[in-house]
Amino acid sequence: xxxxxxxxxxxxxxxxxxxxxxxxxxxxxxxxxxxxxxxxxxxxxxxxxxxxxxxxxxxxxxxxxxxxxxxxxxxxxxxxxxxxxxxxxxxxxxxxxxxxxxxxxxxxxxxxxxxxxxxxxxxxxxxxxxxxxxxxxxxxxxxxxxxxxxxxxxxxxxxxxxxxxxxxxxxxxxxxxxxxxxxxxxxxxxxxxxxxxxxxxxxxxxxxxxxxxxxxxxxxxxxxxxxxxxxxxxxxxxxxxxxxxxxxxxxxxxxxxxxxxxxxxxxxxxxxxxxxxxxxxxxxxxxxxxxxxxxxxxxxxxxxxxxxxxxxxxxxxxxxxxxxxxxxxxxxxxxxxxxxxxxxxxxxxxxxxxxxxxxxxxxxxxxxxxxxxxxxxxxxxxxxxxxxxxxxxxxxxxxxxxxxxxxxxxxxxxxxxxxxxxxxxxxxxxxxxxxxxxxxxxxxxxxxxxxxxxxxxxxxxxxxxxxxxxxxxxxxxxxxxxxxxxxxxxxxxxxxxxxxxxxxxxxxxxxxxxxxxxxxxxxxxxxxxxxxxxxxxxxxxxxxxxxxxxxxxxxxxxxxxxxxxxxxxxxxxxxxxxxxxxxxxxxxxxxxxxxxxxxxxxxxxxxxxxxxxxxxxxxxxxxxxxxxxxxxxxxxxxxxxxxxxxxxxxxxxxxxxxxxxxxxxxxxxxxxxxxxxxxxxxxxxxxxxxxxxxxxxxxxxxxxxxxxxxxxxxxxxxxxxxxxxxxxxxxxxxxxxxxxxxxxxxxxxxxxxxxxxxxxxxxxxxxxxxxxxxxxxxxxxxxxxxxxxxxxxxxxxxxxxxxxxxxxxxxxxxxxxxxx
DNA sequence: TTCGGTGGATTTTTT
DNA sequence: ATCCACCGAA
Numbered sequence: 001x002x003x004x005x006x007x008x009x010x011x012x013x014x015x016x017x018x019x020x021x022x023x024x025x026x027x028x029x030x031x032x033x034x035x036x037x038x039x040x041x042x043x044x045x046x047x048x049x050x051x052x053x054x055x056x057x058x059x060x061x062x063x064x065x066x067x068x069x070x071x072x073x074x075x076x077x078x079x080x081x082x083x084x085x086x087x088x089x090x091x092x093x094x095x096x097x098x099x100x101x102x103x104x105x106x107x108x109x110x111x112x113x114x115x116x117x118x119x120x121x122x123x124x125x126x127x128x129x130x131x132x133x134x135x136x137x138x139x140x141x142x143x144x145x146x147x148x149x150x151x152x153x154x155x156x157x158x159x160x161x162x163x164x165x166x167x168x169x170x171x172x173x174x175x176x177x178x179x180x181x182x183x184x185x186x187x188x189x190x191x192x193x194x195x196x197x198x199x200x201x202x203x204x205x206x207x208x209x210x211x212x213x214x215x216x217x218x219x220x221x222x223x224x225x226x227x228x229x230x231x232x233x234x235x236x237x238x239x240x241x242x243x244x245x246x247x248x249x250x251x252x253x254x255x256x257x258x259x260x261x262x263x264x265x266x267x268x269x270x271x272x273x274x275x276x277x278x279x280x281x282x283x284x285x286x287x288x289x290x291x292x293x294x295x296x297x298x299x300x301x302x303x304x305x306x307x308x309x310x311x312x313x314x315x316x317x318x319x320x321x322x323x324x325x326x327x328x329x330x331x332x333x334x335x336x337x338x339x340x341x342x343x344x345x346x347x348x349x350x351x352x353x354x355x356x357x358x359x360x361x362x363x364x365x366x367x368x369x370x371x372x373x374x375x376x377x378x379x380x381x382x383x384x385x386x387x388x389x390x391x392x393x394x395x396x397x398x399x400x401x402x403x404x405x406x407x408x409x410x411x412x413x414x415x416x417x418x419x420x421x422x423x424x425x426x427x428x429x430x431x432x433x434x435x436x437x438x439x440x441x442x443x444x445x446x447x448x449x450x451x452x453x454x455x456x457x458x459x460x461x462x463x464x465x466x467x468x469x470x471x472x473x474x475x476x477x478x479x480x481x482x483x484x485x486x487x488x489x490x491x492x493x494x495x496x497x498x499x500x501x502x503x504x505x506x507x508x509x510x511x512x513x514x515x516x517x518x519x520x521x522x523x524x525x526x527x528x529x530x531x532x533x534x535x536x537x538x539x540x541x542x543x544x545x546x547x548x549x550x551x552x553x554x555x556x557x558x559x560x561x562x563x564x565x566x567x568x569x570x571x572x573x574x575x576x577x578x579x580x581x582x583x584x585x586x587x588x589x590x591x592x593x594x595x596x597x598x599x600x601x602x603x604x605x606x607x608x609x610x611x612x613x614x615x616x617x618x619x620x621x622x623x624x625x626x627x628x629x630x631x632x633x634x635x636x637x638x639x640x641x642x643x644x645x646x647x648x649x650x651x652x653x654x655x656x657x658x659x660x661x662x663x664x665x666x667x668x669x670x671x672x673x674x675x676x677x678x679x680x681x682x683x684x685x686x687x688x689x690x691x692x693x694x695x696x697x698x699x700x701x702x703x704x705x706x707x708x709x710x711x712x713x714x715x716x717x718x719x720x721x722x723x724x725x726x727x728x729x730x731x732x733x734x735x736x737x738x739x740x741x742x743x744x745x746x747x748x749x750x751x752x753x754x755x756x757x758x759x760x761x762x763x764x765x766x767x768x769x770x771x772x773x774x775x776x777x778x779x780x781x782x783x784x785x786x787x788x789x790x791x792x793x794x795x796x797x798x799x800x801x802x803x804x805x806x807x808x809x810x811x812x813x814x815x816x817x818x819x820x
Numbered sequence: 821t822t823c824g825g826t827g828g829a830t831t832t833t834t835t
Numbered sequence: 836a837t838c839c840a841c842c843g844a845a
Binding site: 083084085110111112113136137213214216217302303305306404405406407427461464466467468469470471593611612613614632635636637638647648651673674 | 835
């Protein structure tokens with residue numbers, strides 16, 4: 001870029017700048033024109049449409065730095081929201097690199113962390129205390145499970161997870177039980193039960209002084225709406241709000257941002273009871289709402305399943321009239337071949353603004369395809385290839401393997417261990433979801449928030465104290481009779497009418513909890529020492545006999561559990577070191593909100609394994625996208641949901657665009673699931689990639705034409721990729737193996753190699769006329785009758801009752817159907 | 821109350 | 836294949 005001398009058409013809000021050098025000139029170095037515009041724009045609303053790899057993070061951090069440098073904002077006036085804690089950490093890091101310590105005082109965090117911060121301050125306003133617990137999805141599920149049982153809702157076919165996801169969806173729409181009940185069909189007994197469950201769940205949370213994940217957002221919105229003066233204090237504080245990954249925000253998050261960007265004082269209702277009206281001297285722009293910057297890419301929206309609403313970004317200009325829009329389309333990450341493939345695939349999504357990524361780094365290598373006989377075979381290919389790449393000078397830490405579902409990681413792990421390839425699984429089975437860790441944390445919660453009955457119940461009989469269902473119920477009854485909490489009931493073991501042994505057990509538990517409380521939450525008002533949390537945790541684990549019980553066990557897994565607990569204590573010590581003032585509540589907040597995916601890249605020296613969802617926002621020199629099969633990507637479950645297959649395509653797009661130099665797409669002909677071997681078909685997405693971009697080491701046709709299905713991954717040792725030039729799929733060549741004579745170069749990228757052909761062209765039934773009563777035939781589901789057609793245009797959805805497989809919803813435009 | 825066995829369901833993605 | 840809920844025996 002050589003346009004550094006072009007005049008900027010920028011009017012800094014903070015007053016006239018000196019002619020000549022801008023104070024943020026150095027921040028613009030190396031940026032292209034649109035990127036500069038995005039950094040320097042000053043105004044109410046800015047939408048940055050940032051394609052994959054277009055330098056979005058760089059732009060965002062520089063924009064923040066620029067706001068500070070030009071004195072358009074104080075650090076405390078900035079609120080930057082990212083999707084993960086990791087992204088927040090990186091952003092903070094990069095901003096301080098640009099402008100130094102002034103980064104202190106900014107709020108850079110996730111939606112959830114920011115909301116917790118607000119809720120902790122304001123909790124007392126609406127019936128919670130500062131030390132509220134945060135329920136993760138496991139906790140919510142446990143609670144809902146209990147309620148489902150109590151309400152005998154299972155007789156209506158309700159499952160805990162079903163109820164949970166419905167509640168979550170509703171909360172994401174800012175609905176509560178009451179508002180839902182108003183629109184629900186309350187003559188349906190199942191609906192009535194559900195409403196009761198929902199209400200009961202919410203009451204339980206309130207009683208436990210707890211918020212679930214969704215509440216963290218939703219309750220802040222309620223808070224702001226119910227207490228305008230509280231909202232105003234945040235509106236006055238945050239003058240610049242920046243939101244990353246805006247395409248993945250849900251309605252509650254959208255509403256939160258709307259609340260925050262309102263002009264202060266704008267929604268003060270007629271003051272009830274003459275409460276002190278706040279008069280502010282007209283600070284220059286006190287009447288304006290905060291300036292809002294959102295960054296996103298609708299092609300990378302992959303969280304609709306959990307309530308993300310793509311319209312938040314597509315309709316941004318309508319929501320914020322006069323918004324400036326900046327498009328970043330130049331890609332600085334990948335080779336043109338990779339981008340062409342990505343563009344080709346994503347262009348199959350209709351109903352999207354056309355956008356083409358481009359780069360000036362050149363074509364690069366072809367995309368390598370490989371088909372294994374089994375998932376192990378596929379994994380062996382990946383392992384061999386990582387080895388070859390490392391020999392070619394690429395560090396393991398610059399390689400990543402993606403898959404659609406977590407369960408696919410197993411085969412990869414097995415083979416990686418066998419092949420001695422160092423790897424790290426990102427965000428898989430979570431450390432904080434292990435039973436022993438949850439137990440330990442429940443002990444801490446019992447101390448920090450005694451109102452949380454769930455936590456106390458959880459630890460009641462861990463380790464074994466002979467307390468079973470009967471005793472638990474007795475405690476609950478006693479607590480209810482006396483009007484005290486479940487926790488306090490423990491202090492009166494003798495009154496419960498249970499055996500002496502059990503009484504002693506309860507009394508002991510109560511004493512240990514009390515001792516830990518004295519240590520971690522001194523009632524004298526003085527601050528506990530920084531080590532209090534770690535010490536208290538250790539005290540709880542040893543004095544309750546928890547660790548001893550594990551050590552005494554014969555189960556070999558229990559040894560690992562003890563190690564995990566040691567690890568947790570170490571985490572607590574580390575926390576104390578980083579936060580000398582940190583309380584037990586702060587610690588619990590951190591572990592509730594920090595996920596393992598946030599572990600900064602201590603993946604040094606190892607290959608990263610993760611789901612495609614986790615991969616969002618990351619990039620690697622070499623990327624393996626595995627399991628590129630129908631029913632996996634696109635996932636089978638998505639097929640029935642309107643918009644599902646398109647979201648899957650975006651997910652695949654996200655995976656592909658993570659690669660800088662080399663991209664591998666692999667699949668297996670057979671895949672074992674539920675212990676059964678099933679035949680897999682190549683994903684339709686493969687056929688959306690122009691054949692000339694790919695080089696198949698072993699195409700689906702190669703594998704199938706030999707009819708071989710035996711897996712040889714576990715004993716075959718192959719030649720490295722160096723010896724495997726271009727094996728053609730002749731049929732008599734044997735397999736890709738060590739003992740083969742390379743055939744004359746013949747690329748097997750021909751689409752005819754696909755053994756299981758799936759329609760290469762995307763169907764377009766856009767103009768099919770369909771109405772209730774029509775009969776149709778579906779390629780997979782057979783014949784059925786249309787009940788109802790909803791939606792408009794490209795989004796028309798047919799609700800069909802199939803003769804064989806029951807009711808399905810189909811997107812008419814693309815479903816493989818014909819009218820009969 | 822605990823333990824062990826059996827049968828059934830289970831796997832989409834995550835702050 | 837693996838995890839969980841449920842059941843009957845100690």
